[in-house]
Amino acid sequence: MDRKIEKKKWNTKRIMMIAGISAVVLLVGGSILFTSGKSKLNVDTERITISEIKKGSFQEFIPVNGIVMPITTIYLDASEGGRVEQKFVEDGTQMKKGQPILKLSNTDLELNLANQETQVFNVLTQMQISRDNARQNTIGKLNQMADVDNALKEAERIYKLDKHLYEEKAIGLQEYQKAQNDYQYQVHRKKLTTQILSQDTTSTQQQASQMKESYDHMKATLELMRKKVGDLIVRAPIDGQLTSMDAEIGQNKNKGERLGQIDVLSGYKVRVDIDEHYITRIFNGLMGDFILGDKTYKLKITKIFTQVSNGRFQVDMQFVGTVPNTIRRGQTLQIRLALSDETQALLIPKGGFYQQTGGNWIFKLSDDGKTAFRADIQLGRQNPDYYEVLQGLKPGDKVVTSSYDNYGDMQELVLKK
Known part of the structure; x- marks a missing residue:
């Protein structure tokens, strides 16, 4: 006789279906619960840095290194x-x-000097010979002029005498015309001789001037050559x-090669390297200071070298007021170069939080100091020690300034001691 088999109510398929539905419900419910509240993370206070917001003096500056150099x-x-x-x-x-x-020693230069001296000597000798010849020529021309003057006077005397005798009919026409022709010839001869003497004098003067210019030029060249040898x-x-x-x-x-340098030790200056990022903010008169021993000394920018090399440019700074007695050439100084005047501001110490937040928010401690929650902030200027707080915090607030690398998207930190 056949026996009726009862169907089981809780088979494997049904159990798996109910378990899947339950898991989905739990997941959705957990997600709703998670998103509806704040994510929290327990943090050991010994592993974080807590800083207090304070109001104090703020000055924007950059740390730079300078090398002490002679002032000249x-x-x-x-x-x-x-x-x-x-x-x-x-x-x-x-x-x-x-x-x-x-x-x-330079034998070529010294040989050129000797040759130049010889040329100048030769030109001087030639000038003396030319001067003597010109003088002799002038003397000859003057003697000739004297003869012409004498001949003209004699011809003029005879002409006047014969003219008088001719008018008295003491001599004939032919003799009178001969005396007249001789006189006119001597007048013309005197004119030509005077013209030749004038031209000769001008030529002699021009020749002497040209030779003098040539000699002066060669002499100047010689002096230059002597200076080069010197x-x-x-x-x-x-x-x-x-x-x-x-x-x-x-x-x-080689010519132009560096042999050394002369340092004037009557004073010192400091040659400073600065990142090119600040080139538009650097100008003459900016102040800086450094600490040597237990004293602070001041410096001022006096010269800017705008040429950028390897991402950096240089400035020269000179001491203002007291100069350290122990300072030495080549010494390295760590300088705080001020980019602004000193003002009162709300300050937050620098820390690793900035890398994750960009200065837009920070974990601020609650009044009881047991938790820290996100707070929107706005930061302004900065220096190597502090950020300037513009909004979001007030004096006395405490914040977490250490790195937020391990906090992810946490909204709240639970501080454990």
């Missing part, structure tokens, strides 16, 4: 190339203006200390 440096370059023949002093010597430092002895241009000397006996130096 004169570079020594080789005016002419040559081989180092002799060194008169060593690096570090205190020099007086005009004191010799080293001597270069520059083979390198001398100190001013009083100061010889430094960075780069020359050894036997070494060849």
Whole structure:
């Protein structure tokens, strides 16, 4: 006899369906519950930095490094190339203006000088010969002029005498005309001789002037050549200390090559490197300060080098007021370069929070100090120590300024001690 098999109410398929529906309901409910409230995270206070908002003096500045340099440096370059023949002093010597430092030898330059001296001597000799010839020629012309004057006077005397005798009918016409022709000839001859003498004088003067100009030019060239040879002895241009000397006996130096420098040690300046990001905010007169020992010293920008190299440019700063007694050339100083005047502002210490928030919000502690919640803020200027708070915080507020790397999207921190 067949037996009726009762159908089971809780089979595997039904159980799995009910479990799936329950999981979906729980997930949706959890999501609603999660989004409807604030996400919280427990944080150990020993692992975070809590800072207090305070009102105080604020100045926008940047930290820069400066190198102490002599207030004036004169570079020594080789005016002419040559081989180092002799060194008169060593690096570090205190020099007086005009004191010799080293001597270069250049046989080509010295040979050119000798040739130029020979040419000048030859021109001078030729000028003397030409002057003597011109003088002799002038003397000859003057003697000729004297003869012409004498002949003219004699012809004039005879002409006047014969004219009188002819009028008295003491001589014939032919003799009178001969005397008249001789007189006219001598007058014309005197005119030509005077003209020739004048032209000769002008020519002689022009020739002498041209030769003098040529001689003066060659003499000036000779003086220049002598100066170039004289520059083979390198001398100190001013009083100061010889430094960075780069020359050894036997070494060849090209024209314009750096030999060393003279540092004027009557004062110091500071050469400062600055990031090109600040180039539009740097101008003469900006102040800076540094601490040496237990004292603070002030500096002022006096010169700006606007050429940018490797993302940086340079400025020169000079001391304002007291100069440290212990300062030395080449010393590095850590300077605070002010970009604004000192003002009163609401301050928040710098910290790692800025990297995640961009200064738009911060975790602010509750009054009881047990939790910290997000608060919108607005920051303004900054320096290496502080941000300027413009909105969202007030004096006495406490905030978390350490890094927010591990907080994700948390809305609230529960502070545990």
